Structures are given as C-alpha cells and as structure tokens.
Amino acid sequence: MITVGIDLGTAAIKVVFIDQGSLLWAKALPTLPQHIKVCEQLLKEGMETVSLKKKDIAGVAATGYGKRLFPGSMKIVDEISANAVGAYVLSKARARTIINIGGQDVKVIKISCEGKVDDFKMNDKCAAGTGRFFEMAGRILDTPVCEFGDLSFQSLSQVCLNSTCAVFAESEIVSLLSMGKSRNDIIAGLHKSVARRISELTGSLYLEEAIYLDGGPAVNKGLTLAIKEELIRDIDVLEQPQFTVAFGAAIILSEEMSVKESIKAERR
Amino acid sequence: MQLNSAERNNSKAKLAQKIKKEIQEEYHRQASFLRERSDFCQELEYFLEIFSLPVSPQKVKKRFSRPFVGIYCIQAPLELFDALGFHPIRLCSGSLAIQRLSSPFLPALTCPLIKSCVGAFYLDESIEKLCDILVVPTTCDWNTKLPEMIQDKAIPFYIMELPHIKESERGQSRWLEEIYELKRFLEQCAGRRLNRSQLQISVNKYMKAWQAFGRLIEFRRRGLICGTWSIVLANAFMIDDVESWTDKVNIVLKNYDKPEGNSNPGVFLAGSPVFFPYLKISELIEEAGMDILADELCTSERLIASVIYDEPSEYGLLKALSERYHLSCSCPTYIDNDRRLKNILNTMRTYNIKGIVYHLLKGCHPYDLESFYFEKVIKENGFRFLKIETDYSREDRQNILARLEAFRATLC
Numbered sequence: 001m002i003t004v005g006i007d008l009g010t011a012a013i014k015v016v017f018i019d020q021g022s023l024l025w026a027k028a029l030p031t032l033p034q035h036i037k038v039c040e041q042l043l044k045e046g047m048e049t050v051s052l053k054k055k056d057i058a059g060v061a062a063t064g065y066g067k068r069l070f071p072g073s074m075k076i077v078d079e080i081s082a083n084a085v086g087a088y089v090l091s092k093a094r095a096r097t098i099i100n101i102g103g104q105d106v107k108v109i110k111i112s113c114e115g116k117v118d119d120f121k122m123n124d125k126c127a128a129g130t131g132r133f134f135e136m137a138g139r140i141l142d143t144p145v146c147e148f149g150d151l152s153f154q155s156l157s158q159v160c161l162n163s164t165c166a167v168f169a170e171s172e173i174v175s176l177l178s179m180g181k182s183r184n185d186i187i188a189g190l191h192k193s194v195a196r197r198i199s200e201l202t203g204s205l206y207l208e209e210a211i212y213l214d215g216g217p218a219v220n221k222g223l224t225l226a227i228k229e230e231l232i233r234d235i236d237v238l239e240q241p242q243f244t245v246a247f248g249a250a251i252i253l254s255e256e257m258s259v260k261e262s263i264k265a266e267r268r
Numbered sequence: 269m270q271l272n273s274a275e276r277n278n279s280k281a282k283l284a285q286k287i288k289k290e291i292q293e294e295y296h297r298q299a300s301f302l303r304e305r306s307d308f309c310q311e312l313e314y315f316l317e318i319f320s321l322p323v324s325p326q327k328v329k330k331r332f333s334r335p336f337v338g339i340y341c342i343q344a345p346l347e348l349f350d351a352l353g354f355h356p357i358r359l360c361s362g363s364l365a366i367q368r369l370s371s372p373f374l375p376a377l378t379c380p381l382i383k384s385c386v387g388a389f390y391l392d393e394s395i396e397k398l399c400d401i402l403v404v405p406t407t408c409d410w411n412t413k414l415p416e417m418i419q420d421k422a423i424p425f426y427i428m429e430l431p432h433i434k435e436s437e438r439g440q441s442r443w444l445e446e447i448y449e450l451k452r453f454l455e456q457c458a459g460r461r462l463n464r465s466q467l468q469i470s471v472n473k474y475m476k477a478w479q480a481f482g483r484l485i486e487f488r489r490r491g492l493i494c495g496t497w498s499i500v501l502a503n504a505f506m507i508d509d510v511e512s513w514t515d516k517v518n519i520v521l522k523n524y525d526k527p528e529g530n531s532n533p534g535v536f537l538a539g540s541p542v543f544f545p546y547l548k549i550s551e552l553i554e555e556a557g558m559d560i561l562a563d564e565l566c567t568s569e570r571l572i573a574s575v576i577y578d579e580p581s582e583y584g585l586l587k588a589l590s591e592r593y594h595l596s597c598s599c600p601t602y603i604d605n606d607r608r609l610k611n612i613l614n615t616m617r618t619y620n621i622k623g624i625v626y627h628l629l630k631g632c633h634p635y636d637l638e639s640f641y642f643e644k645v646i647k648e649n650g651f652r653f654l655k656i657e658t659d660y661s662r663e664d665r666q667n668i669l670a671r672l673e674a675f676r677a678t679l680c
Binding site for chain 2: 065078079080081104105116117118119120122124
C-alpha cells in the first residue's frame with residue numbers, strides 16, 4: 001500500500017511517498033503563499049519519479065501548520081504525533097526523545113516504548129533558536145545556511161552570542177562583524193546559543209535515550225555537535241531528518257488503512 | 269513642533285474614541301462567534317447581552333439601579349455589599365484592544381488582565397468609572413499595586429489586607445477583622461447600619477445562585493454543557509444581578525437537560541483567569557477535540573462560595589462569610605494551598621479526567637511559579653499535563669492548537 005505524507009511547515013513543504021513503511025521518495029520545497037500549488041507540484045514530481053498513477057496511491061495524510069490547507073488529504077495528523085511515529089519507525093523503535101527544530105518552533109517530544117507521544121515541550125510564540133533564526137543569520141552573514149555546519153568546524157575562537165531572539169541577534173551579529181569577528185566564529189557562537197536555548201527548554205535530565213535530532217536544521221553537523229556538548233548527552237541524527245514528520249503522517253495513515261482493511265476482510 | 273494643551277487633549281480624545289470603537293468591535297466579534305456555534309441556544313442570548321454592558325456603561329446604569337461597588341478578585345463577600353444596598357461588580361477584563369490605552373504607562377510584561385483592567389480607566393466612560401467605590405484585596409503583586417497604577421483616576425479605593433496563610437487561627441481571625449472593617453466602611457458609604465435580617469436575606473439569595481452554579485457544574489461534568497459556555501455563564505455572574513442570573517441559568521440548564529453528553533476526552537482547565545471576550549484557550553481546547561469538564565478558574569468554578577451558617581446572628585453570618593470567602597478560596601497567592609491540588613486530583617479521578625491544561629497568562633506570576641510543582645505532582649499521580657503560556661492576542665492560535673491536538677492524542 002502506497003501512502004503519501006505532506007508536511008506543510010512554515011519554512012518548507014515536505015512530501016514523502018512510502019510503501020509498506022519504506023521510504024520511496026522524498027522532496028522539500030520552500031513554503032510559498034500558494035501552498036496547494038507547491039503540494040501538487042511535489043505530488044506530480046513524486047509520482048513521475050517512482051512511476052505511479054493517482055489510482056496507485058491509497059491516500060494522502062497532511063501534517064504541519066498548514067495541514068488544513070491542502071484539500072486532497074484523507075487524514076490530518078498533528079505534527080507532534082506524526083514526528084513521534086516517524087522518528088520511532090525510522091530509528092527502528094530506538095527513539096525515546098526527539099528534539100525537532102522547525103521553522104518557527106522547537107519541540108522536545110518524549111516517545112513511549114510503543115512509539116506514541118508520551119510528553120512534549122514546545123516553545124511558545126517566540127521564534128528564538130528556530131529555523132527562522134538561522135535564515136536571518138544566513139542573510140546577515142551572506143552565507144547559505146547549508147554551509148553553516150562546515151564553516152563552524154573552521155572556527156578558531158567561538159564568539160559568545162547573548163541572544164537567540166531573531167530580532168536582537170541580528171543587531172548583535174552586525175555589531176560582532178563590525179568588531180572584526182570572523183564569520184566562522186560567529187556561526188559557531190550561533191550554534192552554541194541555540195543549543196543553550198534548547199537545553200533551557202527542557203533541561204538535560206528530561207531527555208530519555210535514545211535521543212534524536214530532526215527538522216531542517218538537524219542536517220547542520222555543527223549545530224548537532226553544539227547540542228551534544230550543551231546537553232552532555234549522545235544525540236543521533238536520522239537520515240534526511242527534515243522528512244521525519246511527513247514520513248510519520250504517511251505511516252499513521254498507512255497503519256489506519258491496514259486496520260480498516262483487515263476489519264473489512266474479517267467481515268467478509 | 270510640540271502640541272499645545274488643547275491640541276493634546278483633542279488628539280487624546282480622538283485616540284480614545286478610536287480605541288473605544290475597536291473594543292466594541294472586539295466584544296461584538298466574540299459574541300458573534302459564540303452565536304454561530306452549533307451548541308448555541310436562544311436562552312444563552314441573555315448572557316451575551318450582559319457582555320454588551322462593558323462597552324455601553326449607560327446601559328449598566330439603567331439596568332442596575334443601585335450604587336455600584338467594583339471588586340477585584342474574589343475574596344470580598346458579595347452578600348455584604350448586597351445587604352447594604354450596593355450592586356457588586358467583580359471587575360475583570362479580557363479585552364485586548366483596551367490594553368492600547370494602558371500599555372504606555374505600564375511595564376511591558378504586565379499581566380494582561382491587569383493591563384486591560386487599568387485600560388478601562390482611560391476610557392471616557394466604563395463600568396469601572398461608574399463605581400462609587402473600588403474594593404481591592406491584596407492578592408497578587410499586580411493587584412496590590414493596582415491602586416497605585418490608577419491613583420489619579422479619582423475613584424476611592426478600599427484595600428482589604430489579605431492574610432496569605434489561611435489555615436491558621438491567626439489568619440482566619442485577621443480576615444474576620446477585615447470583614448468587620450469592610451462592613452464599617454460600607455455602612456459609612458451607605459449612610460446606614462447593617463441590618464441582620466437583611467444580611468440573612470442576602471445570604472439566602474446568593475445561596476440560590478450557588479445552587480444554580482452547582483447544577484451548572486454538574487451538567488458540565490456530564491458533558492451536557494461545554495466548557496466555553498460554562499465559563500461565559502460564570503463570567504456573567506460577575507456583572508449581573510444575582511437573582512436574574514440565577515433564573516436565567518436555571519432556564520438554560522433546562523434546555524441542556526439530556527440523558528447523555530459529548531464523548532470527547534475530558535480535560536481539567538487550571539491556571540490564570542479567562543474572561544470574556546478572551547475565550548481563546550477554552551475555544552482552542554474544544555477545537556482540538558477535548559471537553560473541559562472542570563476548571564478552577566477564579567472567573568469560573570472558583571467563584572462559588574456556598575455560605576453555610578450555623579448561627580443566624582450578625583456575628584454568625586459574618587463569620588460564615590469570612591470563612592467561606594477566605595478559608596475555602598484556593599487562590600494561588602495563599603501559601604498553604606495543598607487542598608487545592610488535592611481537590612483537583614479528586615475531581616479528575618471522580619470524573620475520569622485524564623489531563624490538565626494549565627493556562628498561564630504571561631506575567632501572571634503566582635500561577636507561573638506554581639506550575640512547576642503542579643506539573644510534578646499531577647504527573648506523579650498518573651495524569652497528563654500541558655502548560656500553555658499566552659496572552660490576549662490571537663497570533664499564537666496555530667501554535668497552541670498544534671500542542672492541544674498532540675495533547676489530545678496522549679489522552680486517548
């Protein structure tokens with residue numbers, strides 16, 4: 001059974017195709033005002049790539065902040081539950097804590113041994129330390145965010161950033177640049193300050209092992225290292241961590257449809 | 269170029285008029301949302317009309333013919349005001365628009381409720397300005413400093429010094445002294461002495477309201493009336509004439525008297541107050557597919573003060589009022605408040621409520637401080653706990669809804 005998960009996030013729209021729990025195809029595009037068009041474009045591309053027709057797809061599950069915007073979804077899944085299931089399955093049932101850094105929020109989700117949400121913490125409306133924060137830093141430093149990880153490893157003397165606020169950090173970075181601080185040192189400082197913010201959200205003791213990091217910024221190896229150092233815990237990163245939530249939504253739909261089919265079969 | 273005094277006054281008046289219109293729209297919009305709900309029935313219209321009063325103070329004057337006493341918090345006994353011929357109004361505000369008037373003069377992180385309450389004094393007319401006296405018990409720091417925030421508004425204040433340890437003989441006798449002092453002050457204002465039999469009539473009158481309140485809660489526990497409407501009805505109690513309110517609640521409940529209610533997962537709503545038109549948290553909990561079967565808000569279930577008296581003498585009645593409004597109150601500003609948590613846990617066990625949504629208004633320090641201990645105890649007792657920190661704005665609705673939807677999944 002092939003199901004599709006769409007994660008309509010604030011920074012990117014992610015689409016995954018799965019077949020019996022295995023990932024077939026995944027792609028992300030930046031979120032634009034025309035959400036539906038982006039979703040349809042990704043669906044079309046996915047179907048072409050894995051040579052599928054519409055009738056081959058059992059259903060589409062939507063998740064993320066824009067989950068109610070896509071009219072073609074069969075199921076709407078909250079992003080926290082989708083994240084828990086996605087990480088649990090992709091980690092082969094190892095994950096007990098997920099730290100998700102999204103476009104506008106940071107979530108720490110505890111997962112039960114059955115793969116369900118046990119508890120979670122999430123920042124409120126402040127966007128400090130989220131994907132938006134990195135986007136702002138990339139703009140000021142005139143550096144693509146995807147290069148942050150490698151550049152931070154070249155830092156010789158990490159600077160201390162006082163703010164993770166997306167607004168105040170901007171003026172702090174400008175002032176550090178004017179003081180002659182190097183870009184690499186500032187990036188390393190950014191990672192450290194985001195790691196500290198995550199640590200303040202939960203405290204290291206809240207996290208149960210195995211701990212995984214996901215969301216778009218999780219591909220940044222420099223950030224992962226900073227979080228590990230700040231929390232003094234082992235943290236793994238899933239392959240393609242930006243797709244965990246969409247993957248989880250597709251899994252939830254697939255499991256729900258399998259249950260329905262088996263009930264139908266029993267009745268027959 | 270600096271404005272001269274006339275220009276300044278003119279521009280101030282124009283701004284106040286503009287904001288007044290925004291406030292009226294805010295109240296009207298919230299009432300319209302409520303009317304559009306599928307569980308709205310015509311009998312509820314009475315309560316929505318009550319919430320047209322804060323934006324039309326002249327209607328308040330016509331509706332209630334007695335002199336007004338504005339009361340902050342819930343520790344001053346309503347029966348005493350009633351017996352001395354006053355119409356007590358529990359002053360509270362959930363208006364975001366009104367904060368534009370007070371924000372320039374208050375700290376940025378002021379409790380939203382206080383910001384809105386203070387804003388009402390900057391309008392040319394408001395319920396607050398209709399009051400002959402304002403009674404302020406010294407509960408939280410914000411409330412304690414409230415008289416200072418509006419000292420230039422020319423309305424006399426009466427401060428009640430609240431003992432923060434209540435389960436001690438000293439605390440209880442001090443509060444009884446405060447009640448006697450309040451009585452003497454009100455007698456001076458009214459120009460007459462308190463009549464014992466009038467006080468007993470008032471106590472009995474309110475007893476009928478507490479009974480109606482009890483039925484409302486019972487309906488809510490059974491899922492017959494939703495949390496949002498229960499809060500709206502309770503909020504209206506704070507403004508309305510007690511007898512009219514009692515009659516109308518009983519009429520509404522007849523309409524909801526059905527064998528079975530909803531079957532969504534039930535939650536307990538704890539924490540900072542919720543007052544019309546700010547109903548964001550209760551509406552979002554329901555939008556996420558949960559029923560608020562119980563709460564402990566000081567603008568809702570905590571309002572109940574069923575006064576039982578053994579001795580109908582003046583002393584006996586005042587003592588009963590003093591105990592009920594102090595010893596039985598579970599405001600988080602008290603130091604000895606273990607009974608509050610025990611009662612919440614009992615309610616959750618009795619009504620099979622699996623989780624608590626802990627609503628926290630940014631800047632509401634007593635609830636914020638308490639939330640960490642609360643979370644620990646609630647979780648240790650096997651219940652789910654979700655803290656939502658927010659304010660009166662609507663911009664974080666999506667963020668809150670995402671958390672509530674996931675919280676619901678943990679309850680199933």
